[in-house]
Amino acid sequence: ALSPEESGGGGGEVSTLGQVRCKYGLGQSQEEIWLLRTREGRRQLGEGNPRVPDAVAFPTTEQSVCQLVKAAQRFHLALVPVGGATNVSQALRLPPKGEDSRPFVAVSLSRLAGLVSLSPGDGLAHIQAGASGQQVEELLAPHGLTMGHEPDSYEFSTLGGWVATRASGMKRGRYGNIEDIVMGLRVVTAEGDVVARHC
Known part of the structure; x- marks a missing residue:
């Protein structure tokens, strides 16, 4: 251990x-x-x-x-x-x-599930990868926002999992697939460094 x-x-x-x-x-x-x-x-x-x-x-x-x-x-x-x-x-x-x-x-990543920052005017939110779909919506709803991504496993699957699997949801006709929704990523590399990328 x-x-x-x-x-x-x-x-x-x-x-x-x-x-x-x-x-x-x-x-x-x-x-x-x-x-x-x-x-x-x-x-x-x-x-x-x-x-x-x-x-x-x-x-x-x-x-x-x-x-x-x-x-x-x-x-x-x-x-x-x-x-x-x-x-x-x-x-x-x-x-x-x-x-x-x-x-x-x-x-x-279940303990990395928070809202890091929010720009309601731009409709942009920085949310940690461990947030489930339900948690994402609960973080955004008080600000009048939605992510609009609802795969079948919405309540339990996570934002990071959606990105890793290029997930699609029931509302893709209106909001797009996850690659259409995500604007940028912060990832930890295999070397243990953090890199940020805009999509």
């Missing part, structure tokens, strides 16, 4: 509990639901089939994400970012240990 300093200097926590590792290591495909809800599936998970992350990190600041990425390089860890874990394509599936023996750490 990473020490608090290695995982972001107090900017989050790390869990190695089996239930937490399964929650952030599996999506919503039929097979993944079967694994979680049946005795045989849980037995297979207990034997490491399929593999789930060895730990889950919950960073709370951009800086803690940067520090976590740098720690992963130093300790040869593989990081897997996780939003709402609503995918149905087994996108969180990890390679077997025989193919990749590195420890895997799921990085939950």
Whole structure:
């Protein structure tokens, strides 16, 4: 396990509990639901089939994400970012240990879900990647704004997940797909640096 300093200097926590590792290591495909809800599936998970992350990190600041990425390089860890874990394509599936023996750490962005800044006159908002669709709308509604992006998994899927998967929503005819809505991104690179890009 990473020490608090290695995982972001107090900017989050790390869990190695089996239930937490399964929650952030599996999506919503039929097979993944079967694994979680049946005795045989849980037995297979207990034997490491399929593999789930060895730990889950919950960073709370951009800086803690940067520090976590740098720690992963130093300790040869593989990081897997996780939003709402609503995918149905087994996108969180990890390679077997025989193919990749590195420890895997799921990085939950659920605690990075706030409104950073807002320009109501321009209709622009800077919202953190871990915000679910419902949270995004709750952040914008008091200002008379909406994002207008409503995929089927709206209540649970996240802004970061939408961007990563180029998501489309039920109101795409009016507001467009996510790539039409997002104006810019701040991302943490594989080196642990922050870069900002306008789309």
